[in-house]
Amino acid sequence: MKNKPLSLAIGVALLTFAVSSSFVMAQGTELVLGDFNSGDKPNNVGGDFGSWDKDPEDDTQGTQMAFEPDDALGNSAGYSIRLDYDVDSENPAYNGFWMKLGGEDARNFNTLTFYIKGGEEKGFTKRIKVELKDQSGKPSPYVVANVTGEWQKVSIPFEKFRRITDWSRMNEFVVVFDDMNSRPKSGTILIDQVSFSKEV
16 A cells, blocks of 8 residues: 555656657657747747848839738737738849748758748739758758649758758748749738648
8 A cells, every 4th residue: 555656656757758758749740930920020949030132222122021910820819921022123133031040950850841822912923932041051942833822831841952961050941032933023922830840
């Protein structure tokens, strides 16, 4: 009888460990880099983000960033990032969105995922370019096609980012609008739930 409380304590501890381990394993399949639900900076890993322009002095091109109360996962209190882009210029034009990744270690993951949709009001390009950068700063691009007016999840295997040589310290996620891929040349794209994930 004296051993009962000890046995019970051990049993509870083992059960707690098992549940905790399952939770950690489940959580370990995804690292959310930016869900934008706070409606403010920084992102989920403490990184800054914003829009960028090839030539800020050229007012015929650019991207404007805003928080949009349209969450890809249906969170009524959440936000996504709205990108109003314009590459309709007589000059070479490209611009977009950048987000710092704080040197996060992506070696336990194999896929970049995010949600995307086009804005119906202004129209939207069906193709965008996304880039990942490691600490070398060299962009590794991938073109996403078939963007629609509904939220859809995009999953890009790491192997598609051929210029990344060190996944242990990731530097930046970038969205690029350019005058080659963007049709129409001005419009709206929404981005949400940017993550590194481990997919089978």
